[in-house]
Amino acid sequence: MSDVDEVPYAEVIGDPISQSKSPVIHGFWIERLGLKASYGARRVTNETLPEYIATSRGNANWQGCNITMPLKEAVIPLLDDLDPVAKAIGAVNTVYREADGKLVGTNTDAGGFLEPLLGILDKQHLFRMARIIGNGGAARAIVAALVENGFTLVLAARNVGKARNLLAELAPDGEHYTAPLAHFAEATDFPFDDRKGCLDLIVNASPLGMKGNPPLLFDWSHAPPGSIVYDIVTSPAETQFLEAASKAGCQTISGLAMLVGQAAIAFEKFFGVQPPRDCDEQLLDLLRT
Structure with a gap:
């Protein structure tokens, strides 16, 4: 048994996993709160996922895990239950243990994605449109979140058929569109109408x-x-996408904002306390280094 197993712990799993910043975020909050807990990272593949869940289930100190590519859908049949958010999205990015030992899947991507947009979404708009690139697990959460907030969507992906099926599943009502990934790579002379009072969002939900x-x-x-x-x-x-957006005169939002927002929801699930959000700026500075 390793040292990490001697205290309550959680971790992030996926393949690859070395790039994950989740251990920095959760470790920062654990230290700030003085918790006797830990958070790590572990490489888990589609092939080793069933064994990982079975082993973790038997370890009382394991509080759960965050899940990244490519396991967000593969983990679902290995769990005891899904909460309503995960059921609606059809993808899981967080697994936590309930008091009775059941393993429950949820999805904090939607809440984390919306967090830096809340001030904007509180305002009234004549029209809301989002151009979304990607159709993986994160894109599913983003599509669900934006449809719930009144957006018309254009979903671009390499596999247009898969994108079309995703919209049919998560956004069956409303007039939404799909496009091949290459569509946005080529210049257009489309004359945009007056956008005053409109909200236009462009999202890279792909790797x-x-x-x-x-x-x-x-x-x-x-x-x-x-x-x-x-x-x-x-x-x-x-x-580079955000740098180019800034040069084009667009307001930008980094993925770090979503990462911290979704991590905050998961942290409370794992450790039963809210993270100290009053030090977000310090945490973001740490993540940028």
Whole structure:
């Protein structure tokens, strides 16, 4: 038994996992609160996931785990239950243990994604449109969250059929659209109408632009005036996509904001206390280094 097993602990799992910033976030909060707990990272593949869940289930100190690619859907049949959020999204990014020992899957991606947008979403808009790139587990949560907040969606992916099925499942009502990934890489001469009173969001919900992955190719002629650009990639913290967005005059939101927001929800599930959010700026500075 390792030292980590001697106190309540949680961890992040996935493949690859070395790029995850979750141990820094949870470790920062654990230290600030003086908790006798720990948080780590473990490489788990699709093949080793069943054994990991079975072993962890038998360890009373294991409080749960955050889940990253490519396990967000594969973990579902290994759990005892899903909460309503995970059921609606169809993907799990957090597993926690209830008092009776049951392992429950939830999804904090939606709440974490919305957190830096809450002040904007509190306002009234004539029209809300989001252009979303990607159709993986994180994209599912983002689609569900934006539909709930009145957005018309354009979902771009390599597999347009999969994107179409995702919208049919999560956003069956409303007039939403799909497009091939290459659509946004090529220039357009589309004349945007008056966007006054509208909210336009452009979201990279894919791993494109992450360290070790190809860049996200996006032509900024597709960005309506006043667009907010949100990249959920966290490594690097300031992606080429966000740098280009800033040069194009767009407001930007880094994936670190979503990461901290979703981690805060998971932290309370794991350790039974709220994290100290009054030191977010210090935490974000730490994550950028």
